[in-house]
Amino acid sequence: MREFKALAIIIAVVGVIYWGVEPLAHSVFHPAKAPADYTFADVKDIQVTLKGNAKAGKTLVEDNCAGCHNTKTPESELKARNADGVMGPDLDTMGYLYAPEFLTAFLKDPLKATLLAQKLKGREDVYQMSSLAGTLDDQQIADIVAYLQSIAPKEMSNREVFVDACSRCHDVKYNGINGLKGIKVATPEKLVKEYLGAPAPDLSTMYRSRGEHYLALFINDPQKMLPGASMPRVGLNQKAEHQVLAYMESIADTKKEERESLGIKLMIFCAIMAVLAYLWKCKIWREVH
Structure with a gap:
């Protein structure tokens, strides 16, 4: 459960920076035209x-x-x-x-x-x-x-x-x-x-x-x-x-299409590996307890 709490905090911080701080900084350095x-x-x-x-x-x-x-x-x-x-x-x-x-x-x-x-x-x-x-x-x-x-x-x-x-x-x-x-x-x-x-x-x-x-x-x-x-x-x-x-x-950007298609595949791979890592972690800790 602590891992999910940490993940939620990270997501919240990144979200505030990405949708709050970064747009504000951009509007200051690059005023709207x-x-x-x-x-x-x-x-x-x-x-x-x-x-x-x-x-x-x-x-x-x-x-x-x-x-x-x-x-x-x-x-x-x-x-x-x-x-x-x-x-x-x-x-x-x-x-x-x-x-x-x-x-x-x-x-x-x-x-x-x-x-x-x-x-x-x-x-x-x-x-x-x-x-x-x-x-x-x-x-x-x-x-x-x-x-x-x-x-x-x-x-x-x-x-x-x-x-x-x-x-x-x-x-x-x-x-x-x-x-x-x-x-x-x-x-x-x-x-x-x-x-x-x-x-x-x-x-x-x-x-x-x-x-x-x-x-x-x-x-x-x-x-x-x-x-x-x-x-x-x-x-x-x-x-x-x-x-x-x-x-x-x-x-x-001649490799744009290739890069974008590879990015989707990489995200799917990371999602699958994250699930496997979580299941593996649960198995190991279950045995410890």
């Missing part, structure tokens, strides 16, 4: 809600965007494409990756939409897209977004979403984009640092070090989680962001 906002309400004043014409948008894209953006670049060519400078992302997947609310705000005022206005104050020309601000009217912006949505694929794999959304600035050294370990798909570190003020970190183990909750909020709004962060807000919609996180989890 507002949930991710995929409507980007903070830039609602520059969002465009007009109905766009995809055909007119195609012409506008060809006239205004083709100089910096490709339609589709093979993954194996991304490194060479970025060798001489910071290049714009491919256009064919933008309608899939980015929320239309963000795209319209971005085309109207790139620095405000990406939350870089304050960081780049006085040197706005460093951000190449800043020159676009004010050059398009609302209807033209709506037309461009309509065109981008019309050419977007219906589905993309988690890897494809990650490559298009993240790999221009971030490495994945321990997984190897293109299946080759150590290959750098990112824009050269020197150029990223010059462009945004700091090099972009490798994302190989970022999911394990930061966790899904933090990363979901950070990707949606970097400044909310890390004021002064160099990373711009990229404007991914909820589906694309979840796919990015799923891919980051798959490369950071």
Whole structure:
């Protein structure tokens, strides 16, 4: 009976620490943040809600965007494409990756939409897209977004979403984009640092070090989680962001399923052994008494 009392005390102490002390400490060190906002309400004043014409948008894209953006670049060519400078992302997947609310705000005022206005104050020309601000009217912006949505694929794999959304600035050294370990798909570190003020970190183990909750909020709004962060807000919609996180989890924790299945088996084994140990203990002490 004394053993059960001791066990009950241990369970009570652990319970108080786990459900009481730990959450309190976490709330102090990590204050609650507002949930991710995929409507980007903070830039609602520059969002465009007009109905766009995809055909007119195609012409506008060809006239205004083709100089910096490709339609589709093979993954194996991304490194060479970025060798001489910071290049714009491919256009064919933008309608899939980015929320239309963000795209319209971005085309109207790139620095405000990406939350870089304050960081780049006085040197706005460093951000190449800043020159676009004010050059398009609302209807033209709506037309461009309509065109981008019309050419977007219906589905993309988690890897494809990650490559298009993240790999221009971030490495994945321990997984190897293109299946080759150590290959750098990112824009050269020197150029990223010059462009945004700091090099972009490798994302190989970022999911394990930061966790899904933090990363979901950070990707949606970097400044909310890390004021002064160099990373711009990229404007991914909820589906694309979840796919990015799923891919980051798959490369950071490749043994997750195996580990979880083994954990269940181990718990069953421990439970069986605990019963056997208790029965053995009862037998021994019965003989003593």
